[in-house]
Amino acid sequence: MTSLTESASQVGEENVLTVGSPAPSIKVEDWLRGQPVTKFGPGKVYIIDFWATWCPPCIASMPGLVTLQRKYRSNGVEVVGIAAEEQASSADEARASLDDWLTKNLPNLNFPIAFDYAGEMNKLWMDPSVSFGIPSSFVVDREGRLAFIGHPTELENVLPKILNSSWAVSDEAKALDAERINRARREKRERELMEPIFARLRAALNTxxxxxxxxxxxxxxxxxxxxxxxxxxxxxxxxxxxxxxxxxxxxxxxxxxxxxxxxxxxxxxxxxxxxxxxxxxxxxxxxxxxxxxxxxxxxxxxxxxxxxxxxxxxxxxxxxxxxxxxxxxxxxxxxxxxxxxxxxxxxxxxxxxxxxxxxxxxxxxxxxxxx
Structure with missing residues (x-):
């Protein structure tokens, strides 16, 4: 099996965030719902979910996150939504649009939502973990280390193992994270290969x-x-x-x-x-x-x-x-x-x-x- 260090180096990135890495800090502009989470409290487990209102898979994953929060709140789990990809001409416009969307579509949301238009959270979390798309979820364990990086639909299987401390040391966790990084490597190569082709395709379709x-x-x-x-x-x-x-x-x-x-x-x-x-x-x-x-x-x-x-x-x-x-x-x-x-x-x-x-x-x- 390829080691996490080897996999990370193959992506061509330095200091890649993997399972076991210290969790980055939270740096956002506003908290639109719930109590702000400014630091990771000892003994608690956090699910940090990156999402956007224009992203159908992100929206589809929201009910599952609401269920996880309700189910595991007594176990010290706290879900935190990070809206770092809202599309608008200004931060004020993006913030207002997001607030309206939350009011209309998720009036009974049971976890906090942070707004980051400046892109600081992407720089701290998404980019160093070679996470190229949303939704992306990160789990921070009771010691403040990353226990999982991946799609939120995987959390239902992974979270109970994180809570009983069997996940981080398991072969399953290592294999999943190694595959995630190798997949990022493949996707990066594909994008580099395909971008000139897609540029020609867009030109042909436009004309x-x-x-x-x-x-x-x-x-x-x-x-x-x-x-x-x-x-x-x-x-x-x-x-x-x-x-x-x-x-x-x-x-x-x-x-x-x-x-x-x-x-x-x-x-x-x-x-x-x-x-x-x-x-x-x-x-x-x-x-x-x-x-x-x-x-x-x-x-x-x-x-x-x-x-x-x-x-x-x-x-x-x-x-x-x-x-x-x-x-x-x-x-x-x-x-x-x-x-x-x-x-x-x-x-x-x-x-x-x-x-x-x-x-x-x-x-x-x-x-x-x-x-």
Whole structure:
């Protein structure tokens, strides 16, 4: 097994924060909810969660953090939310927007929220731990050392072991942290490799040079064959921009097969939106095959029991699934599915603008259900 020190050095960073490192300090501008946490009290365990209101996975993880706080408060656990990635033209605007969002979406929040627009917390925590995205959670143990760095969905398994002092010395903890750092190394290399490619792709898409965009996408897929977004764009370009049905259907058939074989709701959503989107022209599609693939995908989407964090892909697929049912003469079933998705969306905590866009996406083609 690669040691943590070796893994950290491979990332090319000095003084990388790992399990066992002393926890950095907390340096924020404001506390918008709860009592400020200015230092780590002895004998307590802290979950420091980095999140943002524009980040769907962050929002999806919030109910779990609320549950952990309620469940383990008597064990000395304190959750602290760090909003360090809010997007606005000024700190005052970001602070006001965040405060409004918390009031509307999390009125019964049971842990403090800190606001950091200047980026000090990222410099102290995220950057030294080679944590490149949010949500990211850090657990500080009773001795003031980092016991865990990773995704908040992993906390339910990890936190009890931290509380009984079995985690930090375990092989599982060492392996998880080593994999985290090695993953950061891979992602860093991928970004360095792909950024010039994505710059060319953005330029081609902005000028609607579909042939150039297709060439770049195929180059990118050779380097990143598992990138779902690239597979989506590949099918979109061939089928709906260039209108090369022969090549496009080959790509789409493979996308459908992979989605079903892997039981991947994200890929299923991508595939069915290529087949049943009321904004697209399907005049050149083979009718029987389109509906056969739609039937297969719809049945698998409706039967899927996705892991936590993938529910959005399942329910946001319902707009395309509903379009399939509508075109097969089952409009009542279509409306029923859209209403299920809208009910899920109504309860999902997310920014209002994002929610409005998703409502429009789900109800497209169903005028009676639009706002």
């Amino acid at each position: 609607e040079d579909w042939a150039a965009a297709l060439s770049v996408v195929e180059e990118a897929l050779a380097a990143m064959p598992d990138h779902v977004g690239l597979h989506e764009l590949h099918a979109e370009l061939l089928l709906h921009k260039i209108r090369d049905m022969r090549a496009g259907l080959v790509v789409l058939r493979q996308l459908v097969r992979d989605a079903i074989e892997q039981k991947c709701v994200h890929r299923m959503r991508v595939a069915i939106r290529q087949l049943f989107d009321p904004a697209k022209d399907y005049s050149g599609f083979p009718h029987a095959e389109r509906f056969a693939m739609g039937k297969d995908l719809s049945e698998h989407i409706l039967a899927a029991n996705p892991p936590q964090g993938s529910e959005n892909a399942k329910f946001l697929s319902y707009g395309a699934v509903a379009q399939y049912y509508c075109e097969t003469g089952k409009r009542d079933r279509a409306i029923e599915l859209v209403e299920v998705a809208l009910k899920w969306l109504d309860a999902a905590p997310m920014p209002d603008l994002t929610k409005r866009k998703l409502v429009q996406l789900l109800t497209q083609g169903f005028g009676e259900l639009q706002e």
